[in-house]
Amino acid sequence: MHMTDDKTEIQSEDRLLTVRDLTVNFTTDDGTFTAADGISFHIDKGENVGLVGESGCGKTVTALSIPRLIPSPPGNIDSGEIWFDGRNIMSMNPEQMMDIRGRAISMIFQEPLSALSPLHRIGRQMTETLLLHQDISKKEAWQFAEQWLHKVGLPDASDRMFAYPFQLSGGMQQRIMIAMALMLAPQLVIADEPTTALDVTTQAQVFELIKAMKKKDASMLLITHDMGVVWEMCERILVMYASRIVESGSREDIFSNPKHPYTIGLLSAIPKLSGERTELKDIPGQVPSPFDYPKGCHFEKRCPFSIERCKTENPSFYACGNGHHAACFLLADK
Numbered sequence: 001m002h003m004t005d006d007k008t009e010i011q012s013e014d015r016l017l018t019v020r021d022l023t024v025n026f027t028t029d030d031g032t033f034t035a036a037d038g039i040s041f042h043i044d045k046g047e048n049v050g051l052v053g054e055s056g057c058g059k060t061v062t063a064l065s066i067p068r069l070i071p072s073p074p075g076n077i078d079s080g081e082i083w084f085d086g087r088n089i090m091s092m093n094p095e096q097m098m099d100i101r102g103r104a105i106s107m108i109f110q111e112p113l114s115a116l117s118p119l120h121r122i123g124r125q126m127t128e129t130l131l132l133h134q135d136i137s138k139k140e141a142w143q144f145a146e147q148w149l150h151k152v153g154l155p156d157a158s159d160r161m162f163a164y165p166f167q168l169s170g171g172m173q174q175r176i177m178i179a180m181a182l183m184l185a186p187q188l189v190i191a192d193e194p195t196t197a198l199d200v201t202t203q204a205q206v207f208e209l210i211k212a213m214k215k216k217d218a219s220m221l222l223i224t225h226d227m228g229v230v231w232e233m234c235e236r237i238l239v240m241y242a243s244r245i246v247e248s249g250s251r252e253d254i255f256s257n258p259k260h261p262y263t264i265g266l267l268s269a270i271p272k273l274s275g276e277r278t279e280l281k282d283i284p285g286q287v288p289s290p291f292d293y294p295k296g297c298h299f300e301k302r303c304p305f306s307i308e309r310c311k312t313e314n315p316s317f318y319a320c321g322n323g324h325h326a327a328c329f330l331l332a333d334k
């Protein structure tokens with residue numbers, strides 16, 4: 001299938017990440033459901049890729065699978081391949097995974113306090129992370145950490161090194177988390193709704209910061225509900241709906257020539273006024289429960305263009321040119 005890649009592509013110079021046919025299931029008291037269903041995508045070196053879609057569609061589950069951070073139980077990666085810089089992530093031992101996490105792949109979460117320990121001062125947390133991955137002295141680590149607090153624009157950085165997270169504002173905590181995520185010069189930054197908790201002005205600053213501070217050849221997977229942010233930050237976009245990727249392509253193709261009815265709906269749900277927040281919420285109908293995903297296309301019940309086939313068959317990806325793909329039967333035989 002054209003969304004997957006052969007071995008040569010996995011190991012090509014430009015390729016950083018290849019995810020193939022990833023399926024993640026959760027087993028809860030109510031039964032088992034599939035949160036990520038046959039997910040395939042790639043990220044090249046230096047590329048910023050946006051992952052968008054309504055709440056609950058499986059964006060975070062997809063992202064957490066890459067550094068193998070799916071809580072298990074209840075979750076489990078049931079099938080699929082994840083290749084990072086030519087190496088097979090799924091066959092790595094815990095020690096190799098520890099090394100990859102934080103150093104080669106780092107994550108920026110929505111909630112800074114989930115990444116910062118409440119019990120330790122900022123300086124200690126940052127230096128411990130540095131010492132874990134780099135062969136430097138404690139003093140060097142301290143200085144390096146302090147420089148990073150300066151770089152991310154934290155006022156009074158040398159004093160803040162002695163602060164506990166709760167003594168700082170949400171914006172400051174976010175900056176510290178970004179410093180911690182970027183100071184080890186990761187090859188891949190996964191940012192999952194990194195600014196949702198912040199006010200609009202701070203949000204814009206934080207995005208500028210991530211863009212400016214990550215290495216030029218580093219890649220980013222950015223998860224957001226905000227199509228405006230994706231337009232600003234990403235060159236390529238993956239659109240997810242109810243556990244599946246339904247469309248992928250360059251940001252220009254996705255914005256000006258969307259093919260999947262879900263993507264078309266998402267874009268028409270964007271308010272016209274520029275500068276306003278662009279939450280995705282106004283497509284009629286509701287996302288089905290993951291326990292109750294339909295047999296065919298998951299968007300079928302909400303789709304204004306649904307045909308008989310959509311009810312029973314899961315559409316595969318159709319190529320629309322220039323690496324643009326959409327999983328919709330409307331594109332068949334065209």
Ligand SMILES: Nc1ncnc2c1ncn2[C@@H]1O[C@H](COP(=O)(O)OP(=O)(O)OP(=O)(O)O)[C@@H](O)[C@H]1O
Binds near residue numbers: 054062290
């Ligand atoms: N630890 C967990 N235990 C049980 N179910 C989970 C767990 N984590 C995620 N899920 C379920 O998996 C599905 C996908 O969740 P996920 O968090 O990936 O959605 P999302 O697209 O990131 O949504 P949001 O935009 O709200 O962050 C949801 O139905 C969610 O309830």
Ligand SMILES: [Mg+2]
Binds near residue numbers: 192
């Ligand atoms: Mg999420």
